[in-house]
Amino acid sequence: MADKDLQLLDNVELRFALAETDPQLEKTLNTFLCPILLKLASPVEAVRSKVIAILTHINKRVRPKPEISLPVTALLQQFSTNTSVLVKNFTLIYIEIGFERISLEDKLTALPQLIKGISQRPVAQQTTLVHLILPTLSQVKQFNEDNTTADPYDFATNPSDAICLLLRFQDVLLYRQPIVGAKTFVQVASDGAPSSPLAGSSTAQPAPSTLPPPDGMSPQSVLYTTYNGKATWSTSSELKNIKIGALRFICSTTAFPDSLPAKVHLERFIALIAATGDAYHEASSMGDDGLKRIKQPDLEDKAFIDRLYQMYQGSNRGKPIPGQEDVFRQQSSNVVKLRIMGYLSKSKIASESFPSALQISFDCLYGPNTNTKLVMAGMAFVQWIARMSSQAAITPIAPVLVSGLLKYTRENEEAVGLDSDAAKGFAYVALSLISKR
Numbered sequence: 001m002a003d004k005d006l007q008l009l010d011n012v013e014l015r016f017a018l019a020e021t022d023p024q025l026e027k028t029l030n031t032f033l034c035p036i037l038l039k040l041a042s043p044v045e046a047v048r049s050k051v052i053a054i055l056t057h058i059n060k061r062v063r064p065k066p067e068i069s070l071p072v073t074a075l076l077q078q079f080s081t082n083t084s085v086l087v088k089n090f091t092l093i094y095i096e097i098g099f100e101r102i103s104l105e106d107k108l109t110a111l112p113q114l115i116k117g118i119s120q121r122p123v124a125q126q127t128t129l130v131h132l133i134l135p136t137l138s139q140v141k142q143f144n145e146d147n148t149t150a151d152p153y154d155f156a157t158n159p160s161d162a163i164c165l166l167l168r169f170q171d172v173l174l175y176r177q178p179i180v181g182a183k184t185f186v187q188v189a190s191d192g193a194p195s196s197p198l199a200g201s202s203t204a205q206p207a208p209s210t211l212p213p214p215d216g217m218s219p220q221s222v223l224y225t226t227y228n229g230k231a232t233w234s235t236s237s238e239l240k241n242i243k244i245g246a247l248r249f250i251c252s253t254t255a256f257p258d259s260l261p262a263k264v265h266l267e268r269f270i271a272l273i274a275a276t277g278d279a280y281h282e283a284s285s286m287g288d289d290g291l292k293r294i295k296q297p298d299l300e301d302k303a304f305i306d307r308l309y310q311m312y313q314g315s316n317r318g319k320p321i322p323g324q325e326d327v328f329r330q331q332s333s334n335v336v337k338l339r340i341m342g343y344l345s346k347s348k349i350a351s352e353s354f355p356s357a358l359q360i361s362f363d364c365l366y367g368p369n370t371n372t373k374l375v376m377a378g379m380a381f382v383q384w385i386a387r388m389s390s391q392a393a394i395t396p397i398a399p400v401l402v403s404g405l406l407k408y409t410r411e412n413e414e415a416v417g418l419d420s421d422a423a424k425g426f427a428y429v430a431l432s433l434i435s436k437r
Contacts, residue, residue, distance in 0.1 A: 002042070002044040002046065002047055005039060005042060005044070005047045006046060006047060006050060009036070009039065009047070009050045009051065009054065010050075012032050012035075012036060012054065013050075013053075013054050013057070015028050015032065016028055016032075016054065016057060016058065017057075022065060022067065022068055025061060025062075025068060026068050026069055029058070029062070029068070029070055029071065030071045030074075033058070033070065033071060033074075033075070033094065034071065034074050034075060034078050034091075036051055036054055036055070037051070037055075037078065037087055037090050037091050037094070038078070038082070038087060039051045040084065040086045040087050040090055041082075041084035041086065041087050048086075055090070062097065063097070066100070066101055067101075068101070069098065069101050069102065070094055070097060070098030070101065071098070072095060072098040072099060072101075072102055072106070072110065073110070075091050075094055075095045075098065076095060076110055076113045076114070077113075078091050079091045079092055079095060080113060080116065080117065085122075088125065089124075089125070092125060092128055092129075095132070096128060096132065099132050104136070104139050104140075107136045107139075108136065108140070111133065111136065111153070112152055112153050112154070114129050114132055114133055115129075115133070115153045115161055115165060116153070116154060116158065116161065117158070117161065118130075118161050118164050118165060119158070119160040119161045119163065119164035120160075123224070126164065126168070127224050127227060128227075130165070130168045130224075131227045131230075131231055133165075134172065134231075134233075134242050134245065134246060135233070135242070135245075136245075137242075137245035137246060137248065137249050138233075138238075138241040138242050138244065138245030138246075139245070140245060140248060140249075142248070143248060143249070143252040143254055143255070150257070151257060151260075152254065152255070153255060155255070155256065155260055155264060156257075156259065156260060159260060159261045159263065159264050162256065162260065162264045162267075163263065163264060163267050166250065166264070166267040166268060166270075166271055167267060168224070168225075169246045169249075169250060169271055170267070170270060170271045170274050171217060171221045171224065171225045172225055172242065172243060172246055173243055173246065173247070173271060173274040173275045173278060173283070173287075174214055174215065174216040174217050174221075174274050175214055175217065175222070175225050175226070175234070175239070176214040176215075176279065177234065177235055177239060178211060178235070212330065213329075213330055214330070215277075215330050215331065215332055215333035215336070216274065216311065216314070216329060216330055216331070216332045216333065216336065217329060217330060218315070218326065218327050218328050218329045218330070219325065219326045219327075219328075220326045220327050221329070239280075240280045240282065240283065243275070243278065243280060243283045244280075244282055244283060244286065246271075247271075247272075247275055247283060247286040247287065247290065248286075250268055250271050250272065250290065251272075251286070251289075251290045251293065251294070256268060258295050262297070262298075262301070263303070265294065265295045265297065266297050266301075266303065266304055266307060268294055269291070269294060269296075269297050269304075270307060270308075270311060272287045272290040272291045272294060273287070273291070273311070273336060273339050273340065274287070274311075274336060275287025275290070276288055276291070276335065276336065276339050277332070277333045277335035277336040277339070299343060299346050299347040299349075299350075300347060300348060300349050301349075302349055302353075305344070305347055305349050305350045305353060306353070308340050308343055308344060308350070309344075309350075309353060309356040309360065311332055311336070311340060312331065312332050312336075312337055312340045312341075312360055312363075313331055313356065313359065313360065313363075314328070314329040314330050314331045314332070315327070315328045315329040331363075334369060334370070334371055334373075334374055337360075337363075337364075337374060337377075338373055338374060338377055341360075341364065341374070341377040341378070341380075341381060342377075344357075344360070344381060344384075345377070345380055345381050345384045348388045348389075350384075351384055351385045351387075351388040351389040351393075352388075352389045352390060352393040354393065354396075354397055355397075357381070357385055358397055358400060358401070360378075360381070361378050361381055361382050361385070361401070361404070362378075362404055363378070364377055364378025364379075364381070365378045365379070365404065365408050366404075366408075372419045372423070375423050376419075376422065376423060376426060379423060379426030379427055379430060380426065382401060382405065382430040382434075383426065383429060383430045383433055385401070386401075386430055386433035386434045386436075387433060394434070398434050401430075401434055402431060402434055402435075405427045405430055405431050405434075406431070408423075408424075408427055409424055409427050409428070412424060
């Protein structure tokens with residue numbers, strides 16, 4: 001069998017050698033590229049080595065000539081149906097090359113195939129697929145909300161695909177470009193990325209920490225979001241269009257009909273909250289508008305409240321666990337924190353979610369980056385806790401709250417101004433409410 005495969009590959013190699021013109025090469029690629037890639041599943045090393053040699057020849061001729069198209073449709077079908085990890089990884093490499101060479105209409109047609117099953121794929125493959133999807137969405141000026149195709153991405157059947165995509169888009173919306181003249185954000189090695197002489201720089205190499213990640217992100221999420229620095233939009237003004245494209249998709253009722261599970265709409269909501277803190281006015285405005293239009297989560301749903309606390313606080317309340325620094329998420333920005341406090345201060349469940357309720361209250365009051373608005377929001381939340389939490393919930397933490405509020409009034413006793421007076425007034429009201437409990 002191996003001898004037969006090698007003979008077939010020799011014949012194919014000859015066909016490529018005889019394809020002297022670009023049209024001839026393109027025709028040969030359409031016929032033989034997918035079958036060649038399938039031979040990577042062979043258990044015989046000589047066969048796999050022969051395939052690599054042919055692919056190296058193809059790369060040398062195809063990469064410098066963007067006018068040569070690849071059989072993207074056939075490659076996508078093979079990527080979706082084949083079970084060999086090696087075949088999938090190499091097929092994805094050629095999908096990535098060919099995808100840039102097809103029309104926007106063809107890219108939009110291919111979107112469902114790119115998205116379907118994305119949650120079940122290795123992280124490296126997910127990252128590549130997301131970076132094919134994002135530039136495509138950025139070119140769509142408006143989604144057809146009158147589309148008669150129900151659930152075009154099959155999210156009803158595979159809600160985990162929708163959630164996977166929304167989580168990736170949340171990081172895109174949280175991402176900020178490094179300050180001009182500064183070094184790049186810290187990057188860590190990704191696991192499971194395809195490694196081959198054809199894959200280019202698809203595997204990240206560890207680099208020393210130079211900047212902390214943006215608010216709400218981890219070093220690893222920065223790596224995935226910027227495609228290990230290969231996403232040109234991550235360091236250019238094109239980032240705004242990428243974010244706007246993602247937001248149009250998130251707000252699309254065609255992509256995300258109301259009938260989808262609540263957990264999908266929850267992550268849409270979180271993504272829009274992330275957008276409200278964006279430095280680009282267009283993106284933050286779309287986030288604000290989207291929050292008004294989207295299906296509202298239940299404020300007494302514990303999963304939603306826990307998600308808000310998680311978004312506010314980041315990975316945990318202390319320092320990163322040794323060995324897990326790359327996945328440690330920063331706290332949210334003050335703008336996003338303020339938005340989150342608005343929702344928490346309307347939820348009874350939030351008022352009884354300890355220790356998180358206590359931790360964010362004190363972060364609002366004493367956090368190193370707090371401001372007047374957050375202080376007022378923190379005071380309002382403490383009052384909400386005093387009013388709404390059950391006796392059983394508030395009794396153990398009441399002394400801590402009282403101590404924290406008294407500390408604030410003592411430290412700001414000599415502060416003057418309307419904001420300071422208002423904050424102290426809020427503190428005294430909160431002390432009164434807690435004392436009555």
